[in-house]
Amino acid sequence: MLLTRKAEFSASHICANPSLSDQENQAIYGANSNPNGHGHNYVLEVTIQGEPDPITGMVFDLRELKEILNQEVVEPMDHRFLNREVAPFDRVVPTTENVAREIWRRLEPRIDRANLRLHNVRLYETHDLYVDYGGES
Amino acid sequence: MTPEENRRLYGKCNNPYGHGHDYRLEVSVEGPVDSNGQIVDRLALDDFVERRIIDRMNHRNLNVDVPELDGGVPTTENLAAAIRRMLEPEWDLPARLTRIRVAETDRNIFELNCS
Numbered sequence: 053m054l055l056t057r058k059a060e061f062s063a064s065h066i067c068a069n070p071s072l073s074d075q076e077n078q079a080i081y082g083a084n085s086n087p088n089g090h091g092h093n094y095v096l097e098v099t100i101q102g103e104p105d106p107i108t109g110m111v112f113d114l115r116e117l118k119e120i121l122n123q124e125v126v127e128p129m130d131h132r133f134l135n136r137e138v139a140p141f142d143r144v145v146p147t148t149e150n151v152a153r154e155i156w157r158r159l160e161p162r163i164d165r166a167n168l169r170l171h172n173v174r175l176y177e178t179h180d181l182y183v184d185y186g187g188e189s
Numbered sequence: 190m191t192p193e194e195n196r197r198l199y200g201k202c203n204n205p206y207g208h209g210h211d212y213r214l215e216v217s218v219e220g221p222v223d224s225n226g227q228i229v230d231r232l233a234l235d236d237f238v239e240r241r242i243i244d245r246m247n248h249r250n251l252n253v254d255v256p257e258l259d260g261g262v263p264t265t266e267n268l269a270a271a272i273r274r275m276l277e278p279e280w281d282l283p284a285r286l287t288r289i290r291v292a293e294t295d296r297n298i299f300e301l302n303c304s
Contacts, residue, residue, distance in 0.1 A: 053266060054300035099300075104266035108198060111266050114297055115200055 054171060055111045056099045059121045061130035063138075064091040065146040089133060094151070095176040096125060098159060102168035112168065124158040148177040152185040160187065199262075207250065212265075213292040214242065214272065220284035229284040237282060241275050265293040269301050277303060 067084035068077040077085040084090070098121060102111045132138050134146040144150050152175040163170040176182040195203045202208065216238055220228045246255055251263035257271040269291045280286050290300045 053269065055266070056298040056300065058296040058298075104264065104270070109262040109264035109267040111299075113198075 053103060053111055054099050054101055055117075056097050057114065057117050057121065059096045059098070059118075059126055060093060061096070061126045062091060062093050063129050063132050063134050064089045065134040065141070065151075066090075067145055067147055069145055089135070092177050094129075095182075096121070096155065097172075097174040097176075098155075098170070099172040099174070100163055100168060101171040112163075120159065120162045124162060125155055148175055148181065148183045149185070151175060152183045156185050156187055207252070210293050212246075212268070214238070215288075215290040215292075216276070216286065217288040217290070218282065218284035219287045223283075229282055233282055234284075237280075238276075241279065242272055245275070265291055265297065265299045269299045273301050273303060 065084075066087060066089045067081040068074075068087070069080075072080070074085075074087070098117070100112050100117070104111050129138055134141040134151070136142065138146075140154065141150070144154070152173050155175065156170065156173045159173070160170045171186065173185045174182055175185075190198070216234070218229050218234065222228055245257075249255055251258055251268065252260070255263075255271065257275050258267060261267055269289060272289055272291065276286060276289065286303045288300065288302055290298060292298045
């Protein structure tokens with residue numbers, strides 16, 4: 053069975069690679085490379101795969117999952133400037149792809165237990181654009 | 190389990206007076222597109238789900254009114270499994286039932302593949 057929990061956070065970022073020129077960054081990232089940054093209301097959907105415990109009827113304690121998402125993602129990222137305040141985005145460009153991968157990296161050790169696995173991280177940057185990441189390298 | 194253990198495990202969901210949700214159910218089917226340009230007749234699908242699930246669960250107390258839950262704890266995990274048991278055996282539509290998805294709230298969603 054798959055269990056999905058949503059969370060939201062708002063954060064700002066600049067998508068620009070410091071090893072490229074402003075012109076090259078503008079060509080690759082467009083308005084996202086604005087050196088003063090810009091923001092998004094990110095929506096995160098975290099999916100866990102497992103079977104309900106025969107005694108409790110639960111795949112994963114929803115309160116605990118909410119707390120894990122708060123601790124690992126919402127508290128460190130909400131209302132933050134990702135490039136300046138949230139590692140590793142001081143050196144990794146915080147594209148939606150890279151933010152999704154970082155969220156996976158933070159959550160996986162907290163979710164990985166007997167008969168359970170983190171199945172997918174879906175991160176919406178806007179209503180129209182999301183990334184799915186399943187731990188592939 | 191003792192009342193104290195249940196409170197610890199289920200938190201607010203263990204309120205002895207019960208509580209409700211506006212559940213949303215998604216039923217997914219798969220199959221070839223027929224000569225009417227459809228995978229499945231929408232009315233037939235609506236009618237099947239209405240009869241098998243909605244009529245038997247809507248505005249009911251899941252702890253006592255739905256025999257398929259068998260008096261078990263109506264977590265949404267168990268509810269999703271019960272819905273699958275209520276849909277699969279009598280499924281008579283031409284399209285294959287592939288998946289059900291039950292949203293307890295906008296934020297908590299449970300998904301089960303069907304055989």
